[in-house]
Amino acid sequence: SQTIHQWPATLVQPVGSPLSLECTVEGTSNPNLYWYRQAAGRGLQLLFYSVGIGQISSEVPQNLSASRPQDRQFILSSKKLLLSDSGFYLCAWGGGWDMNTEAFFGQGTRLTVV
């Protein structure tokens, strides 16, 4: 069965520090991968999605970037964190446009920028 790993679970970082969140998927190949952010008490904002290695689509201009160095690895990064980057970051995978499957989410990373 497919599983999705996301770490760390919680993170407290100072303003101006770099960020690297990693997500890996097991049990499937060529998945669509997604990064969402959820502000406290709010909905899920789509940040990036990827349909293949090295292919990244950005949804919202921001202080973040994403990379997909391997088929089942998706990384969210920032060179310098802002206070507004605080939130709950969720990685997800789905089957993509020709499979129309639901999204499976990782456990999430709760980031607090101080």
Place this chain on the structure above:
Amino acid sequence: GQQVMQIPQYQHVQEGEDFTTYCNSSTTLSNIQWYKQRPGGHPVFLIQLVKSGEVKKQKRLTFQFGEAKKNSSLHITATQTTDVGTYFCAGPEGYNFNKFYFGSGTKLNVKP
């Protein structure tokens, strides 16, 4: 991008009361999905609706997809404390299933 709005934002009910959340899209949706997020947890898929006017049931949960495929609802009959959480609808951008947009969510609190 696509706008998917949900109302209400919050709902507090007494255990045993019914609950409904509504999802409205600015554009026609090819399909719509519903997710539940327990407090502190991650969203978990509940169901997908595809056909115009479709109605699906899961025990006490009833999901509807509007005739115009621009709105949807989730109704819970006789809520229980285990229903506590935030309910999200989500839909793709047109037929681009690579991009899924989530509604703002309805946070349900059930008092025992």
